[in-house]
Amino acid sequence: MPMNVPRASGGLGAGSGDPLQGPYTATAVVEGKGGICLWSPQAEALLGYPAEEVCDTPAVDLLTTRKDREAALAVLERHAAGQGWDGVLALRHRDGHEVRVVLRVRSVLGRQGRAGWSVSAAEARQVEQEEVDRAILEALFRQSPIPITVMDAELRHRWVNAGIVRATGIPAEWLIGRRIGEVAPEVDFRTIEQVLRHVRDTGEPVIDFRVHGRLPSAPDREHVWSAASFRLTDPAGHLLGMCQTYIDVTDEDRAQRRLALLSAAGASIGSTLDVVRTAQELADAAVPGLADIVGVDLLEATVRGEEPAPGPVDGQVLLRRSGTSSIREGAPEAVYAVGETVAFHPGTPWARCLATGQSVLVPRLEVDEWYAYDPRAVEKIREFGTHSLMAVPLRARGITLGVAVFGRSREPQPYDEGDLALAEDFSSQAAVCVDNARRYTREHTTALALQRSLLPHDLPDYPAVETAYRYLPAAAHAGAGGDWFDVLPLSGARVALVVGDVTGHGLHAAAVMGRLRTAVHTLADLDLDPDEVLTYLDDLVVHLTQEDPDCEGATCLYAVYDPISRLCTFARAGHPSPALVQPDGSVEYLDLPPGPALGLGGLPFETADRHLAEGTLLALYTDGLLEAPDRDVDTGLDRLARTLASPDEPLEQLGEAVVAALEPECRSDDAVLLLARTRGLPADRVATWELPVDPAQVARARALTDRQLANWDLEPLAFTTELIVSELVTNAIRHARGPIALRLIHAQVLLCEVSDGSLSAPHLRRARTSDEGGRGLFLVAQLASCWGTRYGRDGKTIWAEQPLSPLGA
Structure with missing residues (x-):
């Protein structure tokens, strides 16, 4: 490898940070005749030759080629004493491979002149890397726009770059030797120093810790920096200091906080369909973040549920303070209390906002100019130092509903366009919720009157089931619907569950629904089976359609549950099948005989029986619950099943959950949901005896009744109950045929039932004075609170009820 042209002395090693003056630099001394006389351990590490092997050998033998050796000797001969040279040569490693080495050769003078040469060497690749690293560090510290500081072990500034000077506006000479708290007391210097101590003591770097504060150059503006700190050490591991970098992320932090505020507002605003509550949620969501x-x-019309006129609000109008929130307890700076009537003068910012329908931003509030318009507001503003405000109209669907006013007093930074955009997002979101609440208020007011007149006012607590319901009116444009439901008590502690849906909308559908509901009550009093009830209802709807062509028919589901046998009998007429939720949470839709819709006429209805475990949940509903423009019925059924799979949840909460899961944005049909959780009547609350057809059994029946009432601690009812039992058993023995059964049921009332094998109907009549009999049922009717007869396949049952507390007690 040819030798590079040597450079003049001072090139490579000039200045601080010389790579040939580090602890890993190889050194050697070559005597005047060219032999190596000194060989450092670093030289051995570089080329692999131990000192005893290389000393007293010619230095040029380490060069890899003969040409390089001759060139090196020639160069040395040309240089006078006191001079040296730098260069890069290829030397031979002990194992035979080449090593590119940066050399620095300097003459060593003795008393007689030149005595030899001092040679310093380092691997060229290492030197080049150190040069690159040094250039990068030079650029980072002197050219980087990122603020960088170096702190000493006492947390004082040791070195700062130009970036920190530009960012803080503090001269470098003022920073050096001082701690952060001395030069920027409004910055969270305690957090920075805590991190610096951690880095200094542990050596662990800390990345992206946030620092908040205000700089002396901009005391009104809050800054946020993303800082990082790491420890600086020399090659020996000794602490040199801690290096910090600071990146201003104020805008990013504000954007993140605004996004978080919007997300929180979306979760909190509109939680109810109450206009005033929604306005308060808007106020609460904006404090203290905004x-x-x-x-x-809000405009008075908005609060009442009426629809304000479209467009901006001109002139002096009346509003009502619907929401207030403050960082101060009790909101003492509020000009108006919630519920108070508000009248804005046209000269105020909030009045301009209503008049134009545009937001008004007042960064620096000057109130003198409109003191005459609203002195009460001006006095509050001065008292609490409100210095910046925004007024944003609440508009939704082209209608102005009110105005929201945001003010700052404790936060010194004035509002800017970014804050106004956030306030508009808040208000836009809230306006939609307010308008939804307003629409609901109007629709609810209309539907509530209809519901009160045509639907049950409340559901009593029956021993057979625990119930809850939801009636969801259709949107105002769709008109009133014809959905209805009922929970009807039957004899024997049983209960009937009814849900129906009249086809069509409007008052006509509601009127048909009222007639069908009345008919169901009448048929339930007759204790008919579910399929018989639907047959009679079908006949009624046929007659209604003949009388009125606008009557389009109806659907109905009728179920009877017996808490003693825990048997539930279902029949349906074109209605959706109910959902059944087992106590373990499994959900199924019952496969019931479909049956024709009411009004078709001439077609039979079938029943289906199902034994239900105690705690089983039944969900009866109309198709309006499942239907929505954005989903099909199967999707609605899946959502309903998933929501119902919480059998232990209170029914009221479960009903709300179902509504939330299935409520469409705009309901085109009304809907009913009836939830019923079954109960079982304990066996010790029911007593049954079979009685032979023998007049002597009447006395036994009285004795059995007396003992059972004593077991139930119902002795006060013994006299009347014995009379009822005596008359009913006597009638069964005398006028009917066996088998005869006596059953007593201790539920919310005391029920007495006598069954026989006859289907003949008992008649209540007034006996003449000379008649020896005929007074039995008359006595029963006088002693019982109610009585009746139900028929089965094997005979009939006459029953009588008594309240558990004797009348007049």
């Missing part, structure tokens, strides 16, 4: 004080004022 404002120190927020007031939300």
Whole structure:
């Protein structure tokens, strides 16, 4: 390898950071005749020759080629004493491979003149890398726009680059030798020093820790820096200091905080369909992240649920303070209290906002000019130092609903366009929620009157089931619907669950629904089986369609649950099958005989029986619950099943969850959801006896009844109950045929039932004075709170109920 042209002395090693003066530099001494007389351990590490092997040998023998050796000797001969040269040569390693080496040769003078040469060497690749590293560090510290500091072990500035001077506006000479808290007390220097101590003591770098504060050059602006710190050591591992870099991420941090505020606002605003509550949620969401004080004022029409006129609001109008929030407890700086009527003068910023429909930004608030317009507001602003504000209209679907006013008092930085954009996002989101709430208020007011007149006012607590319901009216444009439901008590502690849907909308559908519901009540009192109930309803709808062509039919699901046998019997007429949720949470849609819709006429209805474990949940619903423009019915069924798979959740909460999961953005049909969780009547609350057809059994029946009532601690009912049992058993023995059964049920009332094998109907009549009998059912009717007869396949059952507390007690 040819020898490079030697460079003049001072080139490579000039200045600080000389790569040939480090602890790993190889050194050797060559005597005047060219032999090596001194060989350092670093030289041995570089070329592999031990000192005893290389000393007293010609130095030029280490060169790899003869040409290089001759050239080196010629160059040395041409240089006078006191001079030296630098260069890069290829030397031979002990194992035979070449090593490119940077050499520095200097003459060594003795008393007689030149005595030899001092040679310093380092591997060329290492030297070149150190040159690159040094150039990078030079550029980083002197040219980098990123602020960089070096702190000593006492946390004082030891070195700073131009970037830190530009960023802080503090001269470098003022920084050197001082701690951060001395030069920038408004910066969170305690956090920085805590990190510096950690880095100094552990050697672990800390990356991307956030520092907040204000600089002396801009005391009104809050900055955020992303800082990093790492320890600096020399090759021996001794501490030189800690290096820090600072990147201003103020804009990024503000953007992230704004995004977080918007996300939080989206989760908190509009949680209810209440206009005033939604306005308060807007105020709460903006404090303290965006404002120190927020007031939300809605037009009176908005609060009432009416639709304000489209476009901006001109002239002096009345509003109502609907939401206020402040960083100060009780919002003392608020001009108006929630619920108070507000009238804005045209000269104020919030009045201009309403009049133009555009946001108003006031970075520096000067209130003197409109003191005469609203002195009350001006006094509050002066008292609490509100210095910057924004007024943003609440507009949704082309309608101005009100105005939101945001103010700053404690935060010194004035509002800017970025803050206004965030406030507009807040207000736009809230305006949609307010408008939804307003629409709901209007629709709810109309639907509520209809619901109160045509649907159950409340659901009593029956021993057979725990129930909850949701009636969801259709959107205002769709008109009132014809969905209905009922939970009806039946004899024997049983209960009937009914859900129906009249085809069509409007008052006509609601009227048909009312007639069908009345008919169901009447048929339920007759204790008919579910399929018989639907048959009679079908006949009624056929007659209604003949009378009125606008009547388009209906669907219905009728179920009867017995808490004693835990048997549930279903029948449906063109209605969706109910969902059944087992106590373990598994959900299924019952496969019931479909049955024709009501009004077709002439077609039979079938029943299906299902034994239900205690705690089983039944969900009866109308098709409006599942239908939505953005999904099909199967998707609705899947969502309903997933939501219902929480059998232990309270029914009211479960109903809300179902509505939330299935509620479309705009409901085109009303919907009903009826939830029923089954209960079982304990065996010790039911007593049953078979009685032979023998008049002597009447006395036994009374005795059995007396003992059972004593077991139930119902002795006060013994006299009347014995009379009822005596009359019913006597009638069964005398007028019917066996088998005869007596059953007592201790539920919310005391039920007495006598069953026989006859299908003949009992008749209540008034006996003449001379008649020896005929007074049995009359006595039962006088002693019982209610009584009746139900028929089965094998006979009939006459039942009578008594309240657990005797009348007049």
